[in-house]
Amino acid sequence: MPSLEEELFPSTPGKFKDRNRHFHRCFASTSTMFLWALFLIALTASYLCFQSFVDSGNRYFSATWGGHHWEKQVRTSAQIRRSHGMSVLVTGAAGFVGSHVSLALKKRGDGVVGLDNFNNYYDPSLKKARKNLLNEQDIFVVEGDINDSKLLLKLFDIAGFTHVMHLAAQAGVRYAMENPNSYVHSNIAGLVTLLEACKNANPQPAIVWASSSSVYGLNEKVPFSESDRTDQPASLYAATKKAGEEITHTYNHIYGLSITGLRFFTVYGPWGRPDMAYFSFTRNILQGKPITVYRGKNRVDLARDFTYIDDVVKGCIGSLDTSGKSTGSGGKKRGPAPYRIFNLGNTSPVTVPMMVGMLEKHLKVKAKKNFVVMPGNGDVPFTHANISSARKEFGMREARRK
């Protein structure tokens, strides 16, 4: 059998005619192959385009909402099942705090509809697992983004929420250096889109939302009180949360929306966020990998007012219960409405090495610690909450040691 080379480049002149025929056939099959290749490339390109559209859609706008069945699920989930109960839209419901608050509200008979974009800041399968927990308790979680104004309009139309517990946010202090725009997208643009929907709703809901202890930034006066200065943020994350406080104030002032901002202090507990230190340290310790422990200037240990999730849930629900009403409707203010800010902390800071010590004790494994000077990546040396306002307003408890 002649080789391909022989076929293409025949050694005897007598085969030239043949060669042309072969060449022709060969050209025909090459051009077919070329066309097939082009087709496949086009197919792959359109698949990739579609995938990236789906991905960005999943991240920002989900097209999966709408329809009769979907509306029925929203309506049923929003139904209040106790007297004087509330109907709450919980944004970030598949998140750490959001899932706990949703379950607590549902348990006491309030109507709850969740909203979450299931983005991939950390493993979305954890968010899906939290969503399944909520589904088991008949809480419907809408897959969508707070920047999707049409979706919000639809949700308010169907459910007429009395309250919004706004916990959807781009969290994490240090990640802001990697992906600054995600903070603007969720914590600023998303917040404004949500507030627009709330202000236009009739009746307007009362809003409780998650600010952060990070707004105290480089403040050195301890413990941190709500009246302390918050104009020296140390990270873009903190700056977007501080911006959120100013933005919500504007909506309260112009449109009569009842607003409560909660400054959470490093919340921990079951179903927590894998990006947080207690979680990633645990994983590394169990896998025998080293952990990096930051230190301040002069080898001073960093400290956080770590706050247990149940206390934060109580603070969220206490805030919803005492929020007072928004006074406006359909975008018009009818009178002044409450504007409040509370610290939700433990009032008992723990140093990071102490936290590591507790993990070692409970895991019964010694951590491989690398101490490094705190990089200038948005961290602050310590946090310490004064929660007397929250205690007075809704009985927030102090110094819970776990």
Ligand SMILES: O=C(O)[C@H]1O[C@H](OP(=O)(O)OP(=O)(O)OC[C@H]2O[C@@H](n3ccc(=O)[nH]c3=O)[C@H](O)[C@@H]2O)[C@H](O)[C@@H](O)[C@@H]1O
């Ligand atoms: O209270 C808050 O406002 C913030 O609390 C946490 O932020 P952070 O306190 O930085 O929590 P972690 O990331 O869990 O860090 C806890 C401590 O461990 C330290 N750390 C973190 C990571 C690491 O590799 N090594 C290390 O020593 C940090 O410097 C910090 O002192 C949350 O991640 C923020 O979303 C939240 O808003």
